Amino acid sequence: MTTPWPPRRSARRPLAPRVAAPREPVDPAWIGRRVVRRRAKGMDADAVAAALEDARFDARQDSRHEDLADDVRGPAELEEWERIDQLLAAAPAGTVYDPDTDDVVRAELAAEAAAAAAREAELREAARVAARADELQALRELGTLEQTEPRTRDEAARDELTQRAGGYVQADVDAWLAHALAAHRGHYRDPTAREEAAGLLTPPVLAHAALLAELARLVPDADVDQLAFAARLATAEPEAAGELAVLLARAHPAR
Known part of the structure; x- marks a missing residue:
């Protein structure tokens, strides 16, 4: 089944600046x-x-x-x-x-070490998300994002790209994740990842994915023009799009 994608923009978007980790406040x-x-x-x-x-x-x-x-x-x-x-x-x-040999001191040192390890893990994860966002940005510019398999934590990379754009919705990235979620591609093959997506993606993306999934079952040979409305409806009225997906699911309950 062919699926709609937002038009690709040719303008290059800047990568995120690398900033030093904030220093811990003096106590x-x-x-x-x-x-x-x-x-x-x-x-x-x-x-x-x-x-x-x-x-x-x-x-x-x-x-x-x-x-x-x-x-x-x-x-x-x-x-x-x-x-x-x-x-x-x-x-x-x-x-x-x-x-x-002071138990209080030893407990404090253990807590400090655990907190430092947690901060280090957060910094590593932030760096990984930023690197993945850079990679997705490059794929956008090459026009190959839609062929890319999504990975675990790509939802965070989506948020990073949205933040870099000043909060503006990244329609192509949202559509990419919605299509992947609907088709169970990439890490969304795992049911647990699909469940977790409900708390990681925005309502429009989730509604778009739900609507695409039901339309694919009803009209497996639908072309791009016929499905183009799904993204627009999910963006403008995510609640209505979700309700429509539920209604379509009732139209063919056998799975």
Whole structure:
């Protein structure tokens, strides 16, 4: 069955600029806790108790200054000295503080490592999506997009291309995905991928795919001109297009 495609544009569209990943914001409280742990390393209970008294004195002094009212590092340091003091008070006599064996520190480090790994994974995925968007853009310019098999996460590449265009609908990419979804091409051969598409594609694309699927069953030899209305209807009235697809499905329930 032949299917309609929007006219191909010859104007070259710019690729997405590559930008550096944003830096993590500085956390003064985190810095304060790290400073305390470095200072406390190797201290016994008496030394930590003395350092705690110094921290309390500093806190009282700071409370007199209005410009330090929003300071978070000082209170964080005081809380950390108090925590370490309690930790050593509950430990056997002669124990010295070692952040490497501190369960709280180890849990924080594990959480930080997990968060860093998650951020790295997000950056890798964003780079992969951007590269795929570049590839789809090149295929558009070559006029071979409609012959391309869609892959997993191409919905994200579609969003990337739409964002690059300032939010304007990319009719050819939307039509490509709708045709692939209707014909179960590429990763849409997997029923799970088709189910996930419902949450990844826009209502017009989903309505277009549903309408194309039913029309293909009813009129398998329909030509381009006869099916051209499907994309226009789905774009202008996606809800109506979806309802029409349901009605057409009822016209031939046997699958």
